[in-house]
Amino acid sequence: MAIDQIAFRHAMTQFGSGVTIPVTVDGAGQPRGFTANSFCSVAMDPPLVLVCLAHGAESYPAFRDAQRYAIHVLSADQGPVALRFAEKRADKFEDEQWSTGEDGLPELRGALARVSCEAHAVYDGGDHAILVGRVVEAKVDETDGQPLLYFRRKFLDAAA
Template identity: 50%
Template sequence: MLVRTGGPLAAVDPSEFTRTMARVPTPVTVVTTVDAAGRPWGFTASSFSSLSMDPPLVLVCPAKTASCHPAFVAADRFLVNVLSATQSDIAGRFARSGQDKFGDGDMVPSEEGLPGLAGAVARIACTLREVLDGGDHSILVGHVTSASVSGLDPLVYHDRRFTRPEPTPSLTTAG
């Protein structure tokens, strides 16, 4: 167990924290679920990460203010679609509230019957294991039940814009 000693920690200025975190490249995902009434829900997330190999766990963090938040914290399962470099329009659509996110027909029934993108870099189906408090976000811990990957290039969010990683020459060991 980690024990912190001493007084309270100083907090970083929120604008400096936001500016700093914008410099950290992150994958762009669209996370989907279906509520008890069969209605699909989804949001764009760049706060997605693997958590554990044994058992296989991932985490994703929806904002508590998002209209889809209640559906996700009550869901028994969700699907993480890792977007390809050509899917920034989909990322933008799922990042906005107040519109039909599923009307364009690019989401199809996929793993666990959840809405998925055929052109995604990867799809990770999860059962919801735990919901944790994460300040102004919730942390959804998902137990991975299936995963698939394509050979497409991923979409990355960096410096408040969508981009794609630059290809790098293969690394070799000098010898």
């Protein structure tokens, strides 16, 4: 029995989630990243997280081949950067919000958290890849910020 894809997509918009930006550096040394709301912890021992990325995404080859990547958990005021990373554009990292972290990967100032990962596994998930990373470092911003939330195809203010 085939499922109605429109109904399925609409049903998935009813699940609220946080918003992340995974980043890596490709083989040519260029930073790559995308916006994702399909992110979660998988295990504590060893510490594993997963994030999903469309096979057709511009940054897919870089993440498929990456040995390391980092995932930023966005704060409520980072909607504009989330929208920028959801688009296909060359200037995603060209502003003062980005620096290079101690791990050599792009680091976003003001994110609520950042987990640095070593690639653990890549699984087929239909039209997406399921990237599983082993967390080697976790940082939390201690400013008591609120998360950027995504629900019914728009960002919500967690404080409201």
